Amino acid sequence: MDGATTLGFISVLPPLIAIVLAFWTRDTILSLGIACVVGVLLAGEGLLGFPNLMKESLGNTSFSWIFLLEIFIGVLIAFFQRTGAIQSFADAIGKRQASRKRIGVTTWFMGLFVFFSDYFSPVFVGSTMRKVTDKVKISREKLAYICDSTSAPVSVIVPITGWAVFISGLLIGLGPIQTETDALAVFTKAIPFNFYAVLSVLLVGLIASGMIKDFGPMRKAEERAQREGKLIRDGSTPLISKELTNIEPYFKDKLLSIVWNFFLPVLLIITIAVGTYIGLGSAKTMEAFLAAAIFLGIVMRVQGIPVKDIMETALNGIKGIMPAIMILVFAYTINALSEQMGTATYLIETTESWLNPGLLPAITFLLAAVIAFSTGTSWGTFGIMIPIAVPIAIGFAGGDINTVVLATIAAVAGGGVFGDHCSPLSDTTILASTGAAVDHIDHVRTQIPYAILVGIIGLVLYLGLGLFGA
Incomplete structure (x- = not known):
């Protein structure tokens, strides 16, 4: 079927x-599978359309990249745990007797610091801070929210990230x-309007x-964690399986060097990702995680951990990350x-007459929010919306770049992230659930009220800006 055509409301x-189904059953994988089968039947492709669709959608470099990224992330997290690096990091912070508020703010600052990759940020912050936040009884839902809302929102307002390059590239020629x-x-110039x-x-x-109290489902999750000590909901299914979360340090009577087993691998990831972005114009995040995993594997062997144990740990890391990969x-x-x-x-055609x-x-x-929510991709939303909305805005501005044009560019960027935050189909939302080791739907449910609150405020500001700045 030609992507330029539409099946109308059926396409939604x-x-x-x-x-x-995901919210009803709390089983994201089953819900997505049913939706895919129903979709190919509605499209008239028959049952054979489902495997054909999977071959077409997964047999590309885009999926291969994120698949390998997830694999290397799983291996590295497993290595961190087997060496005791995460335990050492948690103990180092725990010695300061930090409060829940201080730990929460520290987690927020870490998310702001790791701004160069929305894929690296939620997994890194979640996996490294999880033991620390667990100690002070911060719910995993709260951790996932902090990780998720300091990844894409930060990346899209910093002009030296891949997001900036991608959106800027779409603007050329308009x-x-x-x-x-x-x-x-x-x-x-559009960043302040995002x-x-x-x-x-x-x-x-x-x-x-x-300074602002939790509300909605997040409040209940936080009360559960503090009063009952339950960091996740009874009956929930964390997006990292027990093969990964239950890995114990190899040396139980001593902790290995946190410098070699934690800080140097992290520094290697940051150096490669930032260095390749500056030198090549594209952050090689997947390659950075691969290099860090290889480096830490060698360090583990030098420290006396057997090769067989290192390989078993790597396989457990891959097994542990499989729930996220399946989603x-x-x-x-x-x-x-x-x-x-x-x-x-279809969504664009139904709203064009209102513009x-x-x-x-x-x-x-x-519209950007609805498209991102429905498809789970903010970058795909940018690719669809910018070539449509920005020329219209420039036309309304008489060929100039005025406030309405800048606000429209920012609205596409912000709307894409908004829809992403509310959608269980979003890859960054999935990665936030992975890093925090929380049930994916629990993360989405608790984050949505916060996302909607900010979305409503943003919508009101855009209405005011459009009406008074046009």
Whole structure:
């Protein structure tokens, strides 16, 4: 089926079924699988359309990249635990007798620091801070929220990330934006108008510090953790399996060097990711994790851990990360199905007639959020929305770059992240659940009220900006 065509309202049903079933059954993998089968039947492809769809959606470099990234992340987390590195890190912070608020704020700061990759940030922050937050009885849902809301929202408002490069690249050739320099300058000017991302990051800090009290399902999760000591809900299924979370340090009578087993591998990841971004224009995150895993494997052998044990630990890391990989498999499959059925095209066609200068930023924000929520991809949303919404804004501005144009660019970026935060299909949301070792749907349920609150504030600001700035 041609992606430029659409099956109309039918095209919205597969992602809608997946999301409704996920919240109802609390089984994301089953829900996504059912939605994919229903989708191919609705598209008239028959039952054989399902395996064919999986081959098409998974047999590409995009999925291979994130698949390998997850594998290397699982191996590295397993190595961290087998060497006792995470235990040492937790003990080092625990000696300071930090309060829940201080630990929460520290976790928030770590997320802000690791701004260069939205894939690395939630997994790194979640896996390294999990034992620390567990000690002070911060629920895993709260940890996942902090990790998730300091990953993509930070990456999309820093002009030296892959997000900035991608969005700037989409702007080249639109109206007066003719060069990479022009595009990056316009993107940078639009950052203050990215209300959702900016406010999301601020809200996390206020929630973590206790200046704003938890509300909704998150409040219940925090009360459960503090009063009952239950960091996860009874009957929940953490996105990292026991093969990974139950790994004990090899040397039980001594702790190995935290410098060699933790700080140097992390420094290696940061150096490679940032260095390749500066030198090549693209952060090689997957290669960075591979290098760190190999480095730490060699260090483990030098420290006296047998090769057989190192390999078993690596395999346990791969097994432990498989629940997250399975969700990603079906998420990529349903995203490909949505593209084939023309979900985004249908959503755009139903709203085109409403567009005017005053409502453009607000409608753009809403539409980007709906597309990202339905497809689970913010970058895909950017690729769809920027070539449509920005030329319209430039046309309304008479060919200039005015406030409405900047607000529209920011609305696409912020709306994509907003939809991502509310969607169980989002890869970054999945990675946040993985890093925090929490049930994926529990993370989404507890995060949605915060995302909606910030989304409503952002929408009101876009309405005001569009009406008074047009």
